[in-house]
Amino acid sequence: MNKKQIYILICLTAVCLLAGGCGQKKKDMVSKKGFFFDTMISVSVLCDSQEQGETLLDEAFAMCSKFENIFSRTKEESDLYRLNHRSGNEVTVSEDLYALLSCAKEYYEKTNGRFDISVAPLSDLWNFKSETPKVPDDAQIKKTLKKTDYSQVHLEPEHKVVFDDPDTMLDLGALAKGYIADRLKAYLVSEGIEGGYINLGGNVLTIGKKEDGSPWEIGIQKPFAERNEIVAYVDSVGSSVVSSGIYERYFEVDGKLYYHVLDPETGYPVETDLAQVTILSEGSLEGDALSTSCLILGYEKGRQLIEDTSGVEAVFVKKDGTVETTGGVELKK
DSSP states (O other), rough: HHHHHHHHHHHHHHHHHHHTTTOOOOOOOEEEEEETTTTEEEEEEESOOHHHHHHHHHHHHHHHHHHHHOOOOOOOOHSSHHTTTTTSSSOOOOOHHHHHHHHHHHHHHHHHTSSGGGHHHHHHHHHHHSSOOOOOHHHHHHHHHOOOOOOGGEEETTTTEEETTTTOOOOOOOTTTHHHHHHHHHHHTTOOOOSEEEEEEEEEEEEOOOOOOOOOOEEEEEETSTTTTTEEEEESSSSSEEETTSSEEEEEEEEEEEOOBBTTSSSSSSOSSSSEEEEEEEEEEHHHHHHHHHEEEHHHHHHHHHHTTTOOOOEEEESOOOOEOOOOOOOBO
């Protein structure tokens, strides 16, 4: 081979590398489903091989199991269960649990107490998971309401939590999935995953783009409709799409709907003009906190909260079916 031939060969090799490889192997989309956090979840990743994907997803689902044993309010071995059934007024908790309690405190303050994770006793009283739910007696609601006040929970240094009231119990259902989705994504990215998505029910978090370079399309569920009936799609590239709605858990009595989003001021389901809020943000925990906060606050105050928060957008679906968006959202039908 002469020098000219060697030069051409080197040049052709360089072009192949710049183009992403001559005959580069197509990546495998590897997926796994399971039941965690009272919902069906799924994780899908683009991998170099099926074997690599299965190994990563097995670890991701082991993480889900670990986090469920931290944040579950009903599992007796969980950190949160032990916190709620404490013997004293001071408890030192894990870093993960402390992080969620801190996030809850931040949004408690941002919403002037409307976002309140101490509604656990009220949630138990209403028992929306029952096969035959009913409206509690008003006297019971007022009595239970006295146990609801997150301002009586104090977060001290070194992960210490101090309670003023021994009856205070906490529920992290509005935040846990967002935190877990963020942690799963961080793990997968650290292992070299550049494309995929995490779906934890109302929380979808994407990694990069599809293999063809296009964005992931995430459907926004139509309130009170069949599971796969959507309002619109939004594009997501390495970002979070979180939806919260009054249709997720509810029952009807005498023509009136009672839904699981409870007002810590009244003890009854919140009076809101919104049926659903979808938050587009970088992180899923932020999306979780904002979607629930906006749902509780209603459209006007909820929109103001979004506009006061940098780097996030929102889609609001009102009870009358009207869809409103903040300026940076492009809906696709």
